[in-house]
Amino acid sequence: DAGITQSPRHKVTETGTPVTLRCHQTENHRYMYWYRQDPGHGLRLIHYSYGVKDTDKGEVSDGYSVSRSKTEDFLLTLESATSSQTSVYFCAIREAGHSYEQYFGPGTRLTVT
Amino acid sequence: DAKTTQPPSMDCAEGRAANLPCNHSTISGNEYVYWYRQIHSQGPQYIIHGLKNNETNEMASLIITEDRKSSTLILPHATLRDTAVYYCIVETTDSWGKLQFGAGTQVVVTP
Numbered sequence: 001d002a003g004i005t006q007s008p009r010h011k012v013t014e015t016g017t018p019v020t021l022r023c024h025q026t027e028n029h030r031y032m033y034w035y036r037q038d039p040g041h042g043l044r045l046i047h048y049s050y051g052v053k054d055t056d057k058g059e060v061s062d063g064y065s066v067s068r069s070k071t072e073d074f075l076l077t078l079e080s081a082t083s084s085q086t087s088v089y090f091c092a093i094r095e096a097g098h099s100y101e102q103y104f105g106p107g108t109r110l111t112v113t
Numbered sequence: 114d115a116k117t118t119q120p121p122s123m124d125c126a127e128g129r130a131a132n133l134p135c136n137h138s139t140i141s142g143n144e145y146v147y148w149y150r151q152i153h154s155q156g157p158q159y160i161i162h163g164l165k166n167n168e169t170n171e172m173a174s175l176i177i178t179e180d181r182k183s184s185t186l187i188l189p190h191a192t193l194r195d196t197a198v199y200y201c202i203v204e205t206t207d208s209w210g211k212l213q214f215g216a217g218t219q220v221v222v223t224p
């Protein structure tokens with residue numbers, strides 16, 4: 001299994017509070033991604049990173065920011081959580097070059113009350 | 114708009130081959146076909162990918178039609194652990210790996 005961990009695994013927070021989710025990898029892969037998954041739907045890309053300090057927006061980036069200050073960590077921040085951000089969040093990694101498969105973390109279940 | 118079309122669900126008997134179809138009629142010449150699966154509550158798992166040739170690995174086989182407008186993922190001997198949602202995705206290799214997941218096919222393997 002790829003070395004990806006996510007923390008916390010579960011979190012309940014109140015509307016309006018800031019929340020930071022962490023993705024940590026031990027594979028030294030260049031690319032990292034944050035997705036969210038809502039009931040009955042596939043995953044949707046929030047933000048991604050193609051290197052340290054290099055990030056860009058995905059399909060559903062409003063209300064989220066990210067940071068990547070070192071290769072192994074990719075942080076997702078909800079500046080002011082809303083109930084619509086209740087979801088399961090998955091991190092993924094991919095190495096550079098011709099290996100296109102992504103490896104996913106176990107997910108973080110976030111509930112905003 | 115979704116780039117792929119998959120049936121919402123299908124059943125398969127344990128030990129039999131599972132053939133999962135995917136239509137991607139608007140696929141471009143530089144787009145690959147990827148297959149991932151997601152077992153309940155877990156992160157998606159990469160299965161296989163291909164451009165135009167058929168591919169096989171230890172998990173599955175991928176058959177892509179000559180016109181590339183459709184493909185079939187084959188699980189040769191389905192087991193109960195293959196029960197999952199299977200996603201067919203088409204993406205270019207220069208898209209920074211930004212995968213677009215659809216709703217996928219819920220596969221239930223029955224004893």
